Amino acid sequence: MNIFAFEFKRHLRMTLLFTLFLAVFSSGMLFFYMFIKEDLDMMMVFFDRFPAPMKAMMSSDISIVTTPLGLFSFIYSFISIIPAIQAIYLGLSIHGSPFSEKTSEFIFTKPASRARHFFMKSTSGVFLIVLETIVFVTVLISALFLMGESSGVAFTLVWIALSFLLTQLVFLAIGTLLAYVFMGMKSYLSVSLGVAAFFFAVSAFAVSGNADKLRYFTPFQYHRFDTLLMNGHMDSNLFFFTILIMTILLGISYFRFASVEVYSR
Amino acid sequence: MEKIIEVKHLSKYYGKSRGVIDLSFSVEKGEIFGFIGPNGAGKSTTIRTLLALIQPTSGTATIFGKDCITHAPTIAEKVGYLPGEVYYYDKMRVRELLLYSASFYGKNCVPNIDRLCKRLDLDQNKRIETLSLGNKKKVGIVQGLIHEPELIILDEPTTGLDPLMQQTFFDILKEENEKGATVLFSSHILSEVQKICSRVAIIREGRLVSIEDIAALKQKQVLGVSFEYEGEEAPDLADLPGVSEFTVDHNLCKLVFQGDVNVLVSTLANINLVSLHVEEPSLESIFMHYYSAKKDHV
Numbered sequence: 335m336n337i338f339a340f341e342f343k344r345h346l347r348m349t350l351l352f353t354l355f356l357a358v359f360s361s362g363m364l365f366f367y368m369f370i371k372e373d374l375d376m377m378m379v380f381f382d383r384f385p386a387p388m389k390a391m392m393s394s395d396i397s398i399v400t401t402p403l404g405l406f407s408f409i410y411s412f413i414s415i416i417p418a419i420q421a422i423y424l425g426l427s428i429h430g431s432p433f434s435e436k437t438s439e440f441i442f443t444k445p446a447s448r449a450r451h452f453f454m455k456s457t458s459g460v461f462l463i464v465l466e467t468i469v470f471v472t473v474l475i476s477a478l479f480l481m482g483e484s485s486g487v488a489f490t491l492v493w494i495a496l497s498f499l500l501t502q503l504v505f506l507a508i509g510t511l512l513a514y515v516f517m518g519m520k521s522y523l524s525v526s527l528g529v530a531a532f533f534f535a536v537s538a539f540a541v542s543g544n545a546d547k548l549r550y551f552t553p554f555q556y557h558r559f560d561t562l563l564m565n566g567h568m569d570s571n572l573f574f575f576t577i578l579i580m581t582i583l584l585g586i587s588y589f590r591f592a593s594v595e596v597y598s599r
Numbered sequence: 600m601e602k603i604i605e606v607k608h609l610s611k612y613y614g615k616s617r618g619v620i621d622l623s624f625s626v627e628k629g630e631i632f633g634f635i636g637p638n639g640a641g642k643s644t645t646i647r648t649l650l651a652l653i654q655p656t657s658g659t660a661t662i663f664g665k666d667c668i669t670h671a672p673t674i675a676e677k678v679g680y681l682p683g684e685v686y687y688y689d690k691m692r693v694r695e696l697l698l699y700s701a702s703f704y705g706k707n708c709v710p711n712i713d714r715l716c717k718r719l720d721l722d723q724n725k726r727i728e729t730l731s732l733g734n735k736k737k738v739g740i741v742q743g744l745i746h747e748p749e750l751i752i753l754d755e756p757t758t759g760l761d762p763l764m765q766q767t768f769f770d771i772l773k774e775e776n777e778k779g780a781t782v783l784f785s786s787h788i789l790s791e792v793q794k795i796c797s798r799v800a801i802i803r804e805g806r807l808v809s810i811e812d813i814a815a816l817k818q819k820q821v822l823g824v825s826f827e828y829e830g831e832e833a834p835d836l837a838d839l840p841g842v843s844e845f846t847v848d849h850n851l852c853k854l855v856f857q858g859d860v861n862v863l864v865s866t867l868a869n870i871n872l873v874s875l876h877v878e879e880p881s882l883e884s885i886f887m888h889y890y891s892a893k894k895d896h897v
Contacts, residue, residue, distance in 0.1 A: 336702055344688075436686035440742070443650050444703040445675035596652040597613070597644070 337446065337454035341428050342461060348427075349462045352420045356466070357473040363409050364477040367402040374400050381408070387542030398563055402483050403490060406474075407559030414501075414554060415534045417466075421502045422526040424462060425509020428455050429587070433517040438596045448592045456510065456584065463502045471495040493568055497557035500576045504553040505530070507583035514590040550575065601628040602664075603750055603781040604649065609658035611644050618644035620805045622658070626783055631776055633796035633813070634785040641805040642785040643683070646754050649783075650680060662750060676704065679748030683755035685739040689728035693738055696727060697745060704746040715741040719767060732759035740768060744775065751775060751782045757791060769795055822856045823878040824863070829871040839866055 370377050381389070381396050389396065391411055398404030429452075432438040442451070471491055478484040478491075512525060519525065533552040540548035540555050549555035556572050604626040611618035619641035626632040634642050647653045649660055651671035660667045662674045687696050694712070701708035716723050719737045730738065736759045743751065751772070757765045772795060776782055786792055792799055793813065801808040827850050828834060834852065837845040841858030850873070856863050867875065 340699055435688065437688060439652065439680075439682050440685075440687060440700075442652060443675060443678070443680045444700070445672045446703060447672045450672070593654075595654060597647055 337451060338458045338461075341455050341458035345424060345428060345458070345462055349420075349424065349466055352417075353466045353469045356417065356470055359413065360406065360410075360470060361473050361477040363406045364402050364474065364481060364483075367405045367483075368481060370405075387538060390541040391538055395560070395564055398560055401563075402478060402481060403474075403487060403494070404560070404563055407494075407563055410559055415530050417498070417502055418505045418530040418533065418554070419523075419526045421463060421505035422509035422512070422529055423522050424459055425506045425511075426513045426522040426526060427509075428459050428513075429510050429591070430513035430517065430519065430522065433513075433594075434520045434522075442596055449588070452588050452591050459506050459510070460503065463499065463506055466502065467495055467499045470498060490563060490566070493562045493566075494559055497559060497562055497568060500573070501553050501557055504556065504576055504580055504583075507580045507587070508553070510587045511583045511590075514587050514594070517594065553579075602626065603628050604632075604660070604662055604783060605664075606645070606649075606660045607658055609645065609648060609660055610656045611641075611648060611653065612656045617641075617805045618653075618656075619648075619802075622802070622805075622807050624800050624807060624810055626781060628781055629776070629779060630798060631772070631782040631784060631796045633792035633799035634783060634802065635787060635789055635792050635799055636802035636808075637787055640787075640802045642787075642802060643754055644805075645802070646680075646752055646783070646785055649752065650675075650678070676746075677749040679743035679746065679751045681736075681739045681743040681751075681753045681756045683758055685735045687727045687735065687738060689726070691727050692723070693721060693725055693727065693730070694723035696738065697723070697742055700742040701745050706746065708745040711745045711747065712741060715744060715771070718771065719764065733761060733764065736760055737764070740771070744771070747775075747778070747780075749780055751780050752785075753782065754785045755787070756784070757786075757788070765791075822860065822863075823853075824856050824876070825851065825853045826867065826870070826875040827851050827873040829873055834870050836866065839863070 399408050432441050533554055536552040537554035556576050602625045607623050609622040610620050636642055648655050649667050651668050665674055697712045721737045784796055796813055798812055800810045833847045836842050841856050843855045845854040
């Protein structure tokens with residue numbers, strides 16, 4: 335067992351539990367479409383009566399709810415904070431545990447460079463997010479297939495998967511950075527919750543106000559499902575911006591980690 | 600003799616706080632080297648620098664001839680470390696933790712895991728969180744020795760171990776040493792150092808006070824002598840070389856002696872003794888005597 339396998343195994347249960355929640359919710363939302371299919375006009379009227387900021391948070395075009403994936407993305411925009419919390423928590427836990435659990439003396443005196451530690455830990459986090467994405471998309475495909483609504487959505491699902499993956503990876507990188515900025519903290523869940531809520535609030539301001547530039551400060555706005563569904567593709571500028579943000583976050587985290595001194599017991 | 604550890608003018612400051620100052624010493628291949636000093640003297644700081652857990656402010660430290668910071672992962676392959684306080688993954692079982700530790704060394708450590716656990720009477724199936732401090736320490740000992748390290752670094756290793764287990768631990772260390780391992784043994788319990796070390800570095804307030812052979816240190820021993828004599832005339836030993844604090848109370852004489860004991864014995868042979876008590880002081884009292892003398896000079 336190496337660092338990768340150790341961290342992967344250690345966080346697998348929590349990731350699978352969360353993935354199960356996401357799978358149940360996602361399939362539930364898709365099957366919900368079957369029940370309201372006949373009354374979509376009424377649903378649109380219902381959604382249209384939502385306050386403007388709330389509507390803006392859900393989608394810029396309410397007509398997307400006429401498809402299963404559209405309805406799903408419409409509602410998902412409100413629960414997208416939950417995967418974000420999980421990804422931040424994962425980053426915090428993988429990278430912060432040697433300091434919070436005081437195992438740093440044990441692990442950092444083993445024959446592995448700091449770079450290897452960082453790379454292996456980060457890779458285990460990425461693999462867990464990838465696993466989560468695969469299950470998430472598989473559930474979406476399966477549900478759509480069972481509903482008989484799977485034709486012509488393959489390409490869209492690829493974009494949704496990539497969008498979900500990238501957003502989760504940004505939050506993972508944010509968690510990683512937080513682990514090295516606030517070393518030794520133990521309250522991962524409350525910190526994850528607070529940080530995700532902050533970005534969610536920024537996201538609400540970004541879509542409901544005139545501060546369009548704000549969307550660059552919140553990962554919730556980088557790759558929205560509704561935008562993907564409407565445009566049929568991912569915004570390439572935001573794709574590269576996401577990669578840049580992740581590189582910066584991980585770069586700062588690594589340099590912080592490389593210079594960490596382990597002296598407190 | 601090949602130097603396994605070489606520390607040259609090593610200084611470490613934590614901001615403005617002193618860690619160690621201008622520390623220089625070396626540990627030769629195959630020796631058990633003691634590193635003693637009171638709490639806060641800088642022992643752990645030195646060890647953490649050797650293990651690349653912290654960066655020195657100035658000076659260098661090498662292990663196996665390699666810089667201990669830049670070659671840390673390579674050096675760590677041949678180093679076993681036991682910290683004073685052990686923290687592991689609470690939810691893991693002992694065997695899982697030991698196998699995880701072994702996975703870093705690229706060799707089959709299972710026979711050593713089984714041998715050492717048996718020797719230390721450690722149940723491998725227990726979860727770490729259920730272990731007592733002593734048993735966690737045993738896990739620390741095993742994980743530090745499973746890969747048959749060429750250098751064993753111990754920082755206050757016996758904390759939490761009962762006397763019987765301490766003896767087993769010392770026996771294991773001696774065996775590893777006989778197989779060729781070099782040992783750096785840091786402690787503030789001098790009797791431990793006395794039991795096992797051949798040389799000792801004394802550190803105080805971050806500075807190296809002295810490096811002594813244990814045998815030479817013992818040569819500096821101070822004896823507390825008291826005897827009861829028969830007869831009217833009190834013997835006068837006050838002028839005997841090495842005698843100090845000579846007192847006579849009724850027929851009971853007390854003195855402190857430092858020097859060649861043969862001189863004292865031959866002098867006492869001329870006295871009609873009723874009883875004789877010679878206290879051989881522990882290394883601790885030698886250390887305190889030596890230490891306070893050095894302190895006075897500083």
